[in-house]
Amino acid sequence: MKLYTTLEQQLKKEPNFVTDNGELKKWVVLNKAQNFDEELIGLLLDNADLKEKFFVKVKGTLVFNQNLFVQFLEQKNYLNDSYTQYKNKVGLTIDGKFLKQRNEVALVWPFKDCILEGGQSREEDKREEIFFNEILAQDEITQLLEPKVLTNAKRIDKDGEKPFDQFNRNENGTITENLIIKGNNLLALHTLKEEFAGKVKLIYIDPPYNTGNDSFKYNDSFNHSTWLTFMKNRLAVANNLLTKNGVIFINVDDKEYSYLKVVCDDVFGRENFLNVIAVKTSDPSGHKTVNPSPYSQTEYILLYAKNKQVYKYDIQYIASDYDSGYNQLITNFNAPFAEWQIVGLFDYLAKEKGYKDTRDANKQLGHNVFQSIVADYALENGERIFQGTAIADDAAKDIVEIRDKSKNSDGEIFNVSRDKEDVYIKDGRQIYFYSNKVREIDGVLTPSKPLTNLWTDIPYNGISKEGGVKLKNGKKPEKLLRRIIEISTEPNDIVLDFHLGSGTTCAVAHKLGRQYIGVEQLDYGQNDSVIRLKNVINGDSTGVSKIVNWQGGGSFVYLELKKYNQTFIEQIEEAKDTEALLQVWEQMKAKSFLNYNVDIKKQDEHLDEFKALSLAEQKQHLCELLDKNQLYVNLSSLNDADFACTAEEKKVTQDFYQIKK
DSSP states (O other): OHHHHHHHHHHTTSGGGBOTTSOBOHHHHHHHHHTTOHHHHHHHHTSHHHHHHHEEEETTEEEEOHHHHHHHHHHSSSSOSHHHHHHHHHTOSBTTBOGGGGTOOEEEEOGGGGGOOSSOOOGGGTOOOOOOOEEEEGGGOSSTTSOBOEEEEEEEETTEEEEOOOOOBOTTSOBOSOEEEESOHHHHHHHHHHHHTTOEEEEEEOOOOOOSSSSOOOSSSOHHHHHHHHHHHHHHHHHHHEEEEEEEEEEEOTTTHHHHHHHHHHHHOGGGEEEEEEEEOOOOOTHHHHSOTTOOOEEEEEEEESOTTTOOOOOOEEEOOOOTTOOEEETTTTSOGGGOOEEEHHHHHHHHTTOSSHHHHHHHHOHHHHHHHHHHHHHHSGGGEEEEEOOOTTSOHHHHHHHHHHTTSTTOEEEEOOSSOOEEEETTEEEEEGGGGEEEETTEEEEEEEOOSEEOOSOOTTOTTGGGOOOTTTOOOHHHHHHHHHHHOOTTOEEEESSOTTOHHHHHHHHTTOEEEEEESSOOGGGOHHHHHHHHHTTOOSTTTTTTTOOOOOOEEEEEEOBSHHHHHHHHHHOOSHHHHHHHHHHHHHHSOBOTTOOHHHHHHTHHHHHHSOHHHHHHHHHHHBOGGGSBOBGGGTTOGGGOOOHHHHHHHHHHTTOOO
16 A cells, blocks of 8 residues: 555646546546556656566666556555445456446446436425446447337226237238337337337427436436436437438427537437427516526427428418408408408498597507407408508519509509419509418417417416326426427327326327327326326316317227336335345345346455445445346347246237247
């Protein structure tokens, strides 16, 4: 230890080898040593003890013993916290080296994401969770993303739950069932890829926002980059599921959407970016009105196409207020157009109501009341109410010619015949009728306007009881999902949500006659998506039900990814003390799949040191002992006796993957 102290003191003489906290940058020193850096070698030669230890004489020349130096630095107090020393003793190394020392490309696998809240806040639980990170070397990632065995399959319809029989398929062999899958969403996506690659028309997700207030928390300082990695891993495989003309909508807050867009540009291609939609979620009130600057009342939806060149968007319309620019009225609309008599709409209606003019009507009735009278009249008589609109120079040649002619014919009306609708021109401007703005929306004739990327018309208040489930700060309005589904799909298209939460996406898709796939990692009890979809089947009357005349019916198939090591991880996380963890360890020794380099004998020999660790470190350690390739049972292990797959599990799994028995 004296030699190590001497080495550390000598190396700290070089500022580039020292962190801002005064710690030695051992990674930097190792890299310098591996490259025979002159600066490093010079420092070592300046100290007699270090010179004697790390250099040998060869024919009168001092030669740097690189291997000895690197080995010494790695083994002598390499990481001097007790937990790391303990890990070294029980075998959590490869070839005697920590993974970080092997200079291999590594995947950061935050394994607790197996039960991470999928976009939903759980603040009401007042629950503190520990989120562990683990580094896996590439050669350890062998079966992690293989398709998984399916279990607990059941069909659910208006008559309740039934044993699974078989999947219904279309003429192309594709499953036509609605599916709800419980399990890790990254692994579920890789499982779905086997059956649904290139077949999903719409993906909508509302992932965890990484706000620091939700449950997406880590025990290190890299939560932002880890969140982006978390998202990219899932988006990359999700992209493979989209049809050629498919789209993905990603709900995100103002703090992350610009960062996430960069990731999405990489995954989907910057050329396939369609838009970013701003959604108004609330109105400022109370303190927020007084101090509105830090208060956000919007969320954002990133919209990407699988292939922008193939994607087709039909203009959508939403309800709007009366546009007072439409203020001209044709009193004799049924007469030939050349004889039309045109008056100002406001004065005409004021006199019809017994007032002198518009000003008098506003004064006597009040502006809002009179405007309401005008709006109602315009809605009923839109075919003879108009405004003059400018005609561009690049319009059709015959229309431009008539436009120019009409400018010199005061008050005269001209007509240009068209197959679908004649064009009328007066004083150089086109007569544009108010009836063109009136459309049937949700069964009601109403003035409308084209839908843009600013959505302010969907209320977020009053949705807590939608679907018969409650989820504080997590639910999205059914009207939001209805809009997204209707503008991007047709009946029977497949809709996917792999951060399902309380199930809004699938509930609305069910009511709109779309096939859906929902993936969720958590059991929300009485607020679970399965509970909600049962309510939908039984005729749920909330949300968009009245608008779409939902009467109930339909079915879905519930599935789970078959757990293996994941079961032990959940037991570890639920443990309240060391005694409970030691009981889990005994079960792990008997039944789990451990990392190949774990020395069980040494683990038991050093239990006293294990007990000396904090509870969080004990949990992290036991999780690290488990082979992450076996969190869930891989398809390749379906017939392996060690995993004890039942006849029912084999049946549903073989049917899903179309494996012949």
